[in-house]
Amino acid sequence: MAINYKETFKILSLILLAGAIAFSPSFSAGTLSNEKIIEIRVEDILIFVFGFLLIISFLTSGKTKVERPPLFFPILIWLGIGLLSILINWAFSNLSVDKGFFYFLKELQFFIFYFYVFWCIKKIDTAKLLVNFWLFFASINVLYVFYQIVSGLRHGEYGTAAIGEWGVFPTGSFFLLLLIFLFNLFLYYFLRLNISIPQKAGLGVLSFAPILGVFGSASKTNFAALIFALFLTFLFLFLRKLDFKVILVFILAIVFMIPTFSFVLKNVPDVIRVKEIIPIFSFKPLWESYLNSRFYDVIKPTFEASLESSAHLPFLGMGIGYVGEAHNQYLRNFIEVGFINSLMFFILILAIVRRSWQGFSKSRDGFAVGLSAGLLTTTLTLLFLSFAVEPFIVVKPMSVYWFFTGITMAVLSLNKK
Amino acid sequence: MPSDTDNLKESSENQLKEIDLLDFIRIIKKRKKIILGLFLIGLITGILWYFLTPSSYQGTIILKIGGIDRIAEATGKKSIEYFENINEIAERLRKGAYGDYPKVEVINPSSTNFIEISIVTEGRDKTITVLEKIKTDILSIHNQKANEKKEAIDQEISSLKNTIESFQRDISYALSQKEQITPLKLEIYKTEKLINDLEKEKTNISMTETIKGPDVTEKRPNYLTIFFAATLGLYIGLTLAFFIDWLGKMEKRL
Numbered sequence: 001m002a003i004n005y006k007e008t009f010k011i012l013s014l015i016l017l018a019g020a021i022a023f024s025p026s027f028s029a030g031t032l033s034n035e036k037i038i039e040i041r042v043e044d045i046l047i048f049v050f051g052f053l054l055i056i057s058f059l060t061s062g063k064t065k066v067e068r069p070p071l072f073f074p075i076l077i078w079l080g081i082g083l084l085s086i087l088i089n090w091a092f093s094n095l096s097v098d099k100g101f102f103y104f105l106k107e108l109q110f111f112i113f114y115f116y117v118f119w120c121i122k123k124i125d126t127a128k129l130l131v132n133f134w135l136f137f138a139s140i141n142v143l144y145v146f147y148q149i150v151s152g153l154r155h156g157e158y159g160t161a162a163i164g165e166w167g168v169f170p171t172g173s174f175f176l177l178l179l180i181f182l183f184n185l186f187l188y189y190f191l192r193l194n195i196s197i198p199q200k201a202g203l204g205v206l207s208f209a210p211i212l213g214v215f216g217s218a219s220k221t222n223f224a225a226l227i228f229a230l231f232l233t234f235l236f237l238f239l240r241k242l243d244f245k246v247i248l249v250f251i252l253a254i255v256f257m258i259p260t261f262s263f264v265l266k267n268v269p270d271v272i273r274v275k276e277i278i279p280i281f282s283f284k285p286l287w288e289s290y291l292n293s294r295f296y297d298v299i300k301p302t303f304e305a306s307l308e309s310s311a312h313l314p315f316l317g318m319g320i321g322y323v324g325e326a327h328n329q330y331l332r333n334f335i336e337v338g339f340i341n342s343l344m345f346f347i348l349i350l351a352i353v354r355r356s357w358q359g360f361s362k363s364r365d366g367f368a369v370g371l372s373a374g375l376l377t378t379t380l381t382l383l384f385l386s387f388a389v390e391p392f393i394v395v396k397p398m399s400v401y402w403f404f405t406g407i408t409m410a411v412l413s414l415n416k417k
Numbered sequence: 418m419p420s421d422t423d424n425l426k427e428s429s430e431n432q433l434k435e436i437d438l439l440d441f442i443r444i445i446k447k448r449k450k451i452i453l454g455l456f457l458i459g460l461i462t463g464i465l466w467y468f469l470t471p472s473s474y475q476g477t478i479i480l481k482i483g484g485i486d487r488i489a490e491a492t493g494k495k496s497i498e499y500f501e502n503i504n505e506i507a508e509r510l511r512k513g514a515y516g517d518y519p520k521v522e523v524i525n526p527s528s529t530n531f532i533e534i535s536i537v538t539e540g541r542d543k544t545i546t547v548l549e550k551i552k553t554d555i556l557s558i559h560n561q562k563a564n565e566k567k568e569a570i571d572q573e574i575s576s577l578k579n580t581i582e583s584f585q586r587d588i589s590y591a592l593s594q595k596e597q598i599t600p601l602k603l604e605i606y607k608t609e610k611l612i613n614d615l616e617k618e619k620t621n622i623s624m625t626e627t628i629k630g631p632d633v634t635e636k637r638p639n640y641l642t643i644f645f646a647a648t649l650g651l652y653i654g655l656t657l658a659f660f661i662d663w664l665g666k667m668e669k670r671l
Contacts, residue, residue: 064437064438064439065435065436065437065438066435066436066438067434067435067436068434068435068436072436080656083652084649084652084653084656087645087648087649087652088649090641090642090645091463091466091642091645091646091649092642093636093638093639093642097641296504297504300504301504301507301508301525304508324524324526
């Protein structure tokens with residue numbers, strides 16, 4: 001059988017890209033005017049090279065038409081208004097050129113990840129292969145966390161780190177998103193595969209293992225989001241099908257959580273931070289922690305300052321890259337891209353939620369259902385996180401999110417065909 | 418067998434799910450007047466803006482807000498009791514509470530006791546004068562508070578020292594009467610500890626001070642303004658061209 005080199009290259013490029021997201025450290029490439037370091041990662045270089053090759057290959061193929069991916073128009077409008085806002089603010093010298101350029105480029109890159117993954121997946125088997133690779137990459141990262149806990153050599157900001165990462169939130173959310181996607185795939189797909197029980201158990205442990213990374217990061221915000229995500233996963237599971245086997249696995253997973261958490265708590269001293277919000281079910285400690293460490297200190301003053309800083313703020317904002325740290329994604333959107341694009345942000349999110357809900361409720365294929373459930377849960381979890389942080393601009397988790405969104409949308413489109 | 422209408426519907430759906438790059442070139446060619454026109458409007462506006470906008474001067478000062486360093490006995494956690502809450506200073510400055518001057522922008526980098534104050538006025542000297550006034554106002558208020566606090570501590574220490582002297586007199590009397598002196602000695606020990614704590618608190622008072630500035634930079638549109646205005650015109654032109662084409666398609670469909 002003849003090897004299709006083009007297809008093989010596409011698959012290989014996707015695996016390399018996933019590997020780079022999972023393992024690549026960042027390298028300094030200078031500093032911005034606000035003295036923030038410009039960080040370059042291997043995936044930045046890879047997506048530039050692969051994207052360029054894809055365009056060349058398309059142009060030389062003699063074709064003029066290209067498949068329009070789902071979410072194309074919401075993404076186009078979001079980026080279009082964002083660019084308009086940047087150009088206006090550049091023209092009025094409200095926004096520094098380097099900040100606007102690099103922050104916009106970063107945002108653009110997430111969508112390029114999505115489009116690239118979508119266009120490169122031509123078969124369901126490719127998507128399955130990618131998921132297997134993600135499972136493998138996640139496991140290597142979990143092993144790295146385990147090594148840090150056991151050896152006592154912690155490389156994270158507070159607790160343990162992911163490979164190539166340091167920050168508390170990027171590490172925690174990277175593991176959280178992987179956990180949601182892989183665990184949902186396990187519940188709806190791996191669990192129904194025609195394989196032996198020990199093999200299923202092994203896959204189950206691997207899918208749920210990223211929880212160690214969430215705990216190890218000692219991130220309070222991600223800990224709260226984890227509880228929210230598990231609640232949503234259970235809720236969707238309940239809505240989809242009440243299957244005894246699946247419910248049993250879910251309960252086992254929760255039971256598995258407790259010794260894992262106590263193991264981390266014993267060995268990573270900074271995880272004690274998480275204990276402050278542990279009585280999450282009473283909601284009060286979580287709310288008070290949010291008010292004291294986020295709302296009164298950062299969110300409220302930033303919002304008040306932003307209202308007074310510019311006349312055209314409510315409509316088109318001060319430009320992407322204007323805000324240093326808002327600790328609230330909705331506030332950042334409002335200040336940077338104004339009221340109009342804030343609305344567009346919700347339309348984009350709504351489009352993702354709608355598509356993933358359709359995939360979740362109407363698909364018969366467990367793989368598509370698992371991916372859709374994962375995408376639905378991560379999107380809603382990111383909206384929850386957005387009250388206390390700005391998850392949609394954080395590189396590590398967002399690269400994972402848009403990569404999986406690309407896989408999900410490609411699988412749903414292929415299933416339709 | 419599918420009917421012609423079904424085939425037509427299917428082909429129209431497929432068309433919607435594809436992007437034809439030739440369409441882009443066709444639209445740009447068709448609407449080149451709009452695109453070029455808006456590009457020129459942007460370019461001219463940029464040139465006018467560049468040459469006609471007067472200079473303004475942005476000044477910045479960075480202050481370190483003083484207070485009393487505290488260490489919680491139970492947790493060992495450090496905290497600062499500021500002479501004035503940083504967010505409150507920011508709010509009062511923004512509302513012009515320190516005097517009548519142009520609108521100020523105040524930034525307090527998260528988890529620090531620094532405050533960056535910047536203003537924009539039409540003259541370099543005015544910018545410096547206003548910033549100096551703000552700085553003097555804040556420093557004098559905070560230093561007054563610091564001195565008041567130090568004086569209060571000194572008074573308390575002197576009063577405690579008097580108490581110790583009185584205890585010592587009581588001890589001499591008790592000794593002459595051959596009475597128990599241990600409780601009095603314990604009181605002296607407690608009072609001395611209080612004095613130590615107060616003296617420590619006094620050394621933990623940090624004054625509000627200027628870290629940087631006032632630094633003044635001239636703010637006027639640079640030559641890039643012309644480029645950005647022209648690009649903006651081009652961008653709006655392209656968007657409008659595609660929008661008009663889309664409207665036309667919608668109209669035809671209806």
